[in-house]
Amino acid sequence: MIGKTPITGDPVILAPGREERPNVYDGAPCPFCPGAEDQTPPEIARDGDPWRIRVFPNRYPPTEHAEVVVESAMHDDEFDALSPDHAQRAIEITFDRYHALASKAAYVCIFKNHGRQAGASIPHLHSQLVGTSFVPPRPKREGEAFVRAISCPLCNSTAHPLIGETKHYRWIAPRGARFAWQQWIVPKAHEHDLVEPYELASLMQSSARAMRGISEAFNWVFITFPHERSGHWYLELFPRTAMIAGFEIGSDVFVNTAMSETVAGLFSDFMS
Numbered sequence: 001m002i003g004k005t006p007i008t009g010d011p012v013i014l015a016p017g018r019e020e021r022p023n024v025y026d027g028a029p030c031p032f033c034p035g036a037e038d039q040t041p042p043e044i045a046r047d048g049d050p051w052r053i054r055v056f057p058n059r060y061p062p063t064e065h066a067e068v069v070v071e072s073a074m075h076d077d078e079f080d081a082l083s084p085d086h087a088q089r090a091i092e093i094t095f096d097r098y099h100a101l102a103s104k105a106a107y108v109c110i111f112k113n114h115g116r117q118a119g120a121s122i123p124h125l126h127s128q129l130v131g132t133s134f135v136p137p138r139p140k141r142e143g144e145a146f147v148r149a150i151s152c153p154l155c156n157s158t159a160h161p162l163i164g165e166t167k168h169y170r171w172i173a174p175r176g177a178r179f180a181w182q183q184w185i186v187p188k189a190h191e192h193d194l195v196e197p198y199e200l201a202s203l204m205q206s207s208a209r210a211m212r213g214i215s216e217a218f219n220w221v222f223i224t225f226p227h228e229r230s231g232h233w234y235l236e237l238f239p240r241t242a243m244i245a246g247f248e249i250g251s252d253v254f255v256n257t258a259m260s261e262t263v264a265g266l267f268s269d270f271m272s
């Protein structure tokens with residue numbers, strides 16, 4: 001169910017059923033492990049037999065279109081520990097599900113909450129897709145900013161310190177990042193929606209390895225512009241070193257304790 005904030009009318013999702021979801025960190029059995037397949041809704045996609053990647057609808061969905069991608073059968077696996085082809089397949093399947101959900105939702109957010117401090121309730125390696133019936137404020141606001149911009153801020157390859165690059169992507173430490181140690185992976189070509197999953201998966205593994213040197217908990221979030229061709233999609237990744245606290249909530253302004261040059265200098269060692 002969708003509500004609105006009282007003054008600006010920004011959307012709010014009302015999902016009281018999510019209170020029921022198990023917290024594996026507090027001792028609930030893991031519903032994502034092999035043998036517990038009956039604890040999740042019927043699967044939508046899988047890779048391998050026995051499976052190494054599984055996709056199913058979220059049992060406690062925040063919206064009507066919410067799916068979970070379990071990226072490994074091993075409970076304690078890490079994204080950066082997957083073999084390169086396994087990680088690539090995981091991102092390829094995630095992109096497939098993104099495109100499938102995009103035909104039913106106005107916007108689809110792909111994200112990973114890894115570790116309790118990043119908002120996970122289940123430690124087992126997984127990512128999520130949540131489709132909404134509206135374009136959420138962040139991609140909407142950013143899409144409008146791309147329309148207004150004289151030149152695309154993400155096509156400028158010298159604006160932000162470079163951590164590493166592949167043929168199709170730049171991994172950068174953006175100036176003006178909201179979180180310490182935040183990085184963006186940006187397609188070099190001006191694309192408004194997801195394209196190449198393979199080089200991306202490899203950069204995401206490098207980033208996960210780098211971030212886990214800072215904190216075991218991290219998030220990644222895809223920002224895409226399916227309805228705004230002026231937009232330039234990107235992936236934002238950051239380890240969790242601080243909570244979002246009173247000042248951030250009261251001002252929508254973030255305090256970042258790490259300079260982009262420092263992030264680029266340290267993380268470039270993790271380029272594989």
Ligand SMILES: [Zn+2]
Pocket residue numbers: 030031032033074075124
């Ligand atoms: Zn598990």
Ligand SMILES: [Zn+2]
Pocket residue numbers: 152153154155189190191231232
């Ligand atoms: Zn661009």
